[in-house]
Amino acid sequence: MWDSDIGARNYDNRLVSGVQTDKFEQRGQSWYAITDIPSDLLIQIGEISFHLHKCQLLSKSGRMNRIIHESREVDIKKVILDELPGGTEAFELVAKFCYGSVVKLTATIITGLRCAAEYLEMTEDLEEGNLILKTEAFINYVVLSSWKDSISVLKICEEFSPWAENLQIVRRCSESVAWKTSSDPKYVRWQYTGKQNNDSSPNRDQVLSDWWCEDVSVLRIDHFVRVITAIKVKGMKDELVGSAIMHYAMKWLPGMIKEGSSGSVEEGTGSSNGVAAGNRGGLHMIIAMNKGDHSSSPEGKRQRTIIESLISIIPPENDSVSCSFLLRLLRIATMVNVAPALVTELEKRIGMQLEEATMADLLIPSYNRSETMYDVDLVQRILENFLIQEQIEISTPGREPMMKKSYDMNAKMRVAKLVDGYLSEVSRDKNLSLTKFHVLAEALPESARICDDGIYRAIDSYLKAHPMLSEHERRRLCRVMDFQKLSKDACMHAAQNERLPLRVAVQVIFSEQMRISNTLARDTHELHYQPIVQNRKTLLDETPQSFQDGWAMAKKDIDTLKFDLETVKTKYVELQHEMKSLENRYDKVAKLKHQSTWLNGWKKLSKIAKISTFENMGSGSQRNSEQLVKTPRRRRYSIS
Incomplete structure (x- = not known):
């Protein structure tokens, strides 16, 4: 007789020959069929043995017929079936079926029993209503019509690879789940989690959208991918597909930050050995110490497989998943050494919606043991992808982009504010080079920043962390800042900031003075302007x-x-x-x-000239006197 869980439908189990019994007894590691005829065949599966009769198995199993008939032994007494799918649990049910006992089929046992029947070749050629036919009927008419059973069978199929895959059980259950997710939830009465969908539920609006995400997240990654692929073929909305992907990642990837958390790194519920640490430094320090071991460990390989599979099924449309989720996924991808091509694809996706990111999500630790604490090069590549997408949309305004994203100036301004905040944070790293800071600060055009207070804070923070910069390097650092875009408070702070070069401080003061002058002139013009109002009184x-x-x-x-x-x-x-x-x-x-300088010079020259003249005159008189002495006076003799 045969029984199932969808009704008390009985099937006749007519035997060709032999005996029938519904009594089986276990004695230690052995099972015995309780009959009046002694057993003549021993089936060994692992350490468990079954003492049965040949005629019962030969009448229903093609493999048993072939084993016994092809055996060199005249009277074979023992057969080892260690490769039987489902092991001893499945063969126990097969033995009861062969002896005509009532077997109650459920979603829990149907996968193992179907694979075991296929292995034993229990086809209709040997007997009508054989085990393959009965298990197939149960799968098609019971399992595939039930949401809960379809999820249960998919989960159990993980233990029966590749048998379940070859028998199309995974494909059929995946398509069944996909069909039910796109149908009205009121026709899907019971969820896998045991929660009932009814009209009195206070959260019915939420149930109507993503009620199925929690259930499909219990599947192994390859089966989850099969389900999501089938769901996308059915035309499910991209945001709901993305919601299921994010839910799965939060469940199975430790280190993913959940939405609404205050910067904490929480463990995934699907892992028992995740690391809970703070967003800043804790996780980075733990993983950095064991980076090589983590990426090559079984847990690291499992996470790498999950991330690579999730990246491949994310819908191409923009905003199907949040930018924060993509950045958290990228954080773990760099940690476990995901394939470079997939990392590049993930960076492009993030660049296309960078304006939605937060500064905390951009602070990705440098897991490749580079000089800096945070991966500044990665953020630079993401920013380049953002600018490339902008150029594509500006240069081809008439085309319909794959990503449903309309570029506007506000997006660039939000990214500029985001980059300024990121620079303020990473500038505290003493190993951050001036070139990297300068390149990242100048990546965006000047029009992206209405106010330069953010970049000024980043520059001041960098000067604090790098006090040994030369005057030339300080001036080079300050070139990325427009003094006319600083607020009044920022100008007052910059004018008194001793870390800034003196020339920069003077430029700030001059810029503020010019702004005050322009403001006074404008206000004076507005006050003197009186519009003519007729009959004001x-x-x-x-x-x-x-x-x-x-x-x-x-x-x-x-x-x-x-x-x-x-x-x-x-x-x-x-x-x-x-x-x-x-x-x-x-x-x-x-x-x-x-x-006065020239007069003093002329006075000195005049004095020198007078002294020279006096000396010349003195020497001349002396020569004259000498001549007078030497020449005797000649007397004049007169005759008078």
């Missing part, structure tokens, strides 16, 4: 008294502001006059100093 008289009182107070405030502005303007003019006066005085002093 009439209009005011017709308005309520409360409005007139408010207008009078506002006018008084405006007059006060105007007076203050005129005062500031007057002071500014006075300062300009004083500055001009100081410049004139300085010019005069410089001119006088220049003239």
Whole structure:
């Protein structure tokens, strides 16, 4: 007789010859069929033995017929079936079926029993209503019509590879699950998790969208891929497919940060040896110490297989999965040495929706033991992919991109803010070179930043961490900053920042002075401009008294502001006059100093000339005196 879980339908088990029994007894490691005829065949599976009768097995199993008939022994007494799918549990059910006992089929045992029947070749050629036919009927009419049973069988099929795959059990169950996910959930009464979908459920709106994600996430990765592929063929929405992929990754990949968590790295529920650590440093330090062991360990290989499979089935449409999820996936992919081509593909996907990322997600540790703590080169490649996508969309505006993403200026501004925050964080690393900082800071065009306060904070942080920079390197670092885009507070801080080069501080002060001057000129023009309003007094008289009182107070405030502005303007003019006066005085002093220098020079030259003349005159008189002495005086003799 035969029984199943869908009704009390009985099947006649007519034997060709031999005896029938529904009693089996286990004695230690052996099973015995309780009959009046002694057993004549021993089936050995592992350490368990079954004492049975040849006629019962030969009438239903083609393999047993071939083994016994092809044996060299005249009267074979023992057959070893260690390769039987399902092992002793499945063969116990096969033996009961051969002896006509009632076997209750369930989703739990059907996979092993179907594979065992295939192995033993229990076909219709030997007997009508053989085990292959009965198990196939149960799978087609019971398992595939039930959501819970389809998931259960898919889960059990993991133990029966490749038999379950070759018998198309995995394919049929995957298609059944895919069909049910795209149908109305009210027709799928029971979930695999045991939760019932009914109209009184307070979360029915959520059940109607992604109620199936939790159930399919219990499958092994290869079966999960089969299910998701079949679901995509059925036309499921990309965001729901992406939701299932993210749910699966959170369940099976330790280290994935769950949505809404405050920067903590949580373990995946599918792993018993995950590492829980902080987002900053903890996980990085643990993995960095055992990077080689982790990537080559069985757990590392399992994670690598999961990540590579998930990347291959992510829908190509943009926003099917979040950018934060992709970055967390990339973090683990770099840790377990995923294939470079898939890592590149993941970086492109992240670049296409980089404006949705957060700074914490970009802080990916450098698992390749490079000089820097964080993988700055990886972020640089992601940013390049973002800019490449922008150029493609700008250069071909008429095309329909595969990614449903419309580029706008706001996206570039959000990315610029994100990059500035990232630079502020990684700049604290003493091993970060000036070139890497400079290249990443200048990757975005100037138009992407309306305010440069963020890049100024990053520069100041870098100067703090690198106090030994030369003056030339400091000026080079500050070239990425536009002083005219700094806020008032940033300018005040920069003017007093001793870490900045002196020339940069002067430029900041000059830029702020020019901005104040332009603001004063603009405000003065606006205050002097009075629009012509006809019959203003009439209009005011017709308005309520409360409005007139408010207008009078506002006018008084405006007059006060105007007076203050005129005062500031007057002071500014006075300062300009004083500055001009100081410049004139300085010019005069410089001119006088220049003239005094030349006068002193001429005085010295005159003095030297006089001394020379005096000396020449002295020497001449001396010669004359000597001549007078030497020449005797000639007397004049007169005859008078």
